[in-house]
Amino acid sequence: MKKTIILSVLLSVCMLSVNAQDGDKEITEDKWQWLATASLNPDGAKKAIDNNPATRWETRVSQASGQFFILDMNAVNNVSKIILDVTASKNDSPKGYEVYMSNDGNNWGTALATGAGTQNETVITFSKKTAGRYIKVIQTGATGNYWSIHEFRVFGQAAKK
Numbered sequence: 001m002k003k004t005i006i007l008s009v010l011l012s013v014c015m016l017s018v019n020a021q022d023g024d025k026e027i028t029e030d031k032w033q034w035l036a037t038a039s040l041n042p043d044g045a046k047k048a049i050d051n052n053p054a055t056r057w058e059t060r061v062s063q064a065s066g067q068f069f070i071l072d073m074n075a076v077n078n079v080s081k082i083i084l085d086v087t088a089s090k091n092d093s094p095k096g097y098e099v100y101m102s103n104d105g106n107n108w109g110t111a112l113a114t115g116a117g118t119q120n121e122t123v124i125t126f127s128k129k130t131a132g133r134y135i136k137v138i139q140t141g142a143t144g145n146y147w148s149i150h151e152f153r154v155f156g157q158a159a160k161k
């Protein structure tokens with residue numbers, strides 16, 4: 001009996017600590033207030049944040065280094081991870097990427113993540129959880145495919161109201 005209690009207490013402690021580490025959720029509450037733009041096809045950028053995985057923003061040209069996409073969350077959120085979902089155009093992930101955050105849309109500091117995109121979903125975990133309003137993804141590679149984003153998903157903690 002005692003052992004069972006100790007075990008279940010241990011188990012709950014473990015689960016609590018996992019939850020504490022993993023306390024970051026997808027930030028969706030104010031997604032309707034988000035704005036997006038891009039170096040190419042800026043009018044289509046809103047399709048990357050419309051909650052519809054079937055619609056997308058795309059460069060409409062082959063991927064080339066320096067193309068960028070900027071998300072304005074209209075609030076300062078604490079962000080730990082983003083996912084660039086292209087499941088419906090699975091080969092349109094960025095060949096390479098750098099991700100930055102900013103509070104004013106002008107000063108971007110140093111990259112919070114760099115890497116190469118993967119088919120379907122590119123999961124980008126930041127080097128540290130960062131507070132900011134804007135997220136910029138710069139494409140750093142070159143390939144024949146368009147760069148697309150069907151849905152730009154943000155994880156962390158939303159700003160307190």
Ligand SMILES: [Ca+2]
Binds near residue numbers: 048049050053150
């Ligand atoms: Ca979409």
